[in-house]
Amino acid sequence: MTTAQMPKAAPAPEAAAVPRPPRRRREGAAWVFLSPWVLGACVLTLLPMAVSLYLSFTDYDLFNSPNWVGLRNYTQMFTEDPxxxxxVVATLTYVVIAVPLQLALALIVALALKNMKRGKGFYRSAFYAPSLLGASMSIALVWRAIFNDGGTIDNLFxxxxxxxxxxxxxxxxxxxxVWQFGAPMVxxxxxxQQIPGxxxxxxEVDGAGRWRQFLSITVPMLSPVIFFNLVLQTIQAFQVFTPAFAIxxxxxxxxxxxLFYxxxxxxxxxxASHMGxxxxxxxxxxxxxGVVTAVLFRTSRSWVFYASEGDR
Incomplete structure (x- = not known):
């Protein structure tokens, strides 16, 4: 029997396609995995926000039932409460002073650590430590002692x-x-470290000095990170509580x-039990x-540079 007359082998059966579960079943599985987060967001965030919004229109003292007063709390706040x-003035002053100083110090230390050859990990951890400890009441009390009568600052100056x-x-x-500059520094x-050398x-070949390199290369290339830190630290500064309470x-x-906000x-x-x-x-x-954050995002178009874009 010649080769041409030999029977051809039957083609191998195609692999059976794995059936996909119905779309509703896939969505149901996704909601099962998301349910802890959804439940937590509703119970711990959305529900308290809704209750707080309702209480803002009431006279509520934590002990008696809320009494609806409409906009009285808001009008009293803006017109009758010096x-x-x-x-508000104390909080705005604090934000204007603390945030720029903190970011400037964080950037200076980061620039110093970038060119450090040995011990970078140790110094990075040491500078980051205050960010972990600074929000505690114990550190705030120590800070009060330092700046109190007879404290370290008084003895030195x-x-x-x-x-x-x-x-x-x-x-x-x-x-x-400002002392808690570790997080923005990191x-x-x-x-x-992401800026190309x-x-x-x-x-340097073109004759640019260190200052010109900083203004023309470092700041533009680092502007998204500066913007990110600026937004985060501004939001945190508006909510400062523990240091003012302790001091x-x-x-x-x-x-x-x-008297911060x-x-x-x-x-x-x-x-005073004026919860409303x-x-x-x-x-x-x-x-x-929200308004301040929106303004920062709006103004960022004129000074934040993204390497993937052709313009600012």
Missing amino acids: RYWRS GTGGWVFKPGWALLAVALLT IFLAGL ELYEAA SAGKGGPADST TLYLYDRGFV YASAMAWVLLIVI
Whole structure:
């Protein structure tokens, strides 16, 4: 039998296609895995927000049933409460002082660590440690002792206790925030390591000095990271509470110089038992933070440079 007359082998059967489960079944499985997060978001976030919004239109003292008062809490807040506006001024002053100083120090340290050959891991951990400890009440109390009468600052400079001087108490709180520069420093360091070294080599060949390289290469290439840190630290600064509470013993003194917004909110809600008023303050703070964040995103179009885009 010739080769041409030999029977051809039957073609191998195609692999049976694995049937896909119905779409509803796949979606059901996804919701099962997402259910812990969804349940937590609803019970721990959305429901408390809805209750807080309702309470902001009521007179509620934590002990009796809420009494609907409409917009009275908001009108009282804006027109009849001078301490409210002092808390707003103190908070804005703190944000303007603390956030730029913290980011500037974080960037300076990150630039120093970038070129460090030995011990980078140790120094990075050492500088990051205050970010883990600074928000605790114990560190805030130590900070109060440092800036108190007879404390370290008084012994070194003879300036007296900062915590009892209206012009210096807020600066003491701001310095505690600046001291916690570790988190933005680590983010800056990661961003600096992503900048191509060829850009600096080309700039050096063209005769650009260190300062010109920093302004023309480092800042534009690092601008997305700067923007990210700016947004995060600004949001956190508007919500500062523990340092002001510890340094002023919960009173916001002296002369309401450290009466930050959240501290006054705590005073109205849990000290004076005006929970409806405190809820209204909380919603105003949420709106303000949202507006400030939106403004930062809007203005970022003119100064944040993304390497994947051809323009700013």
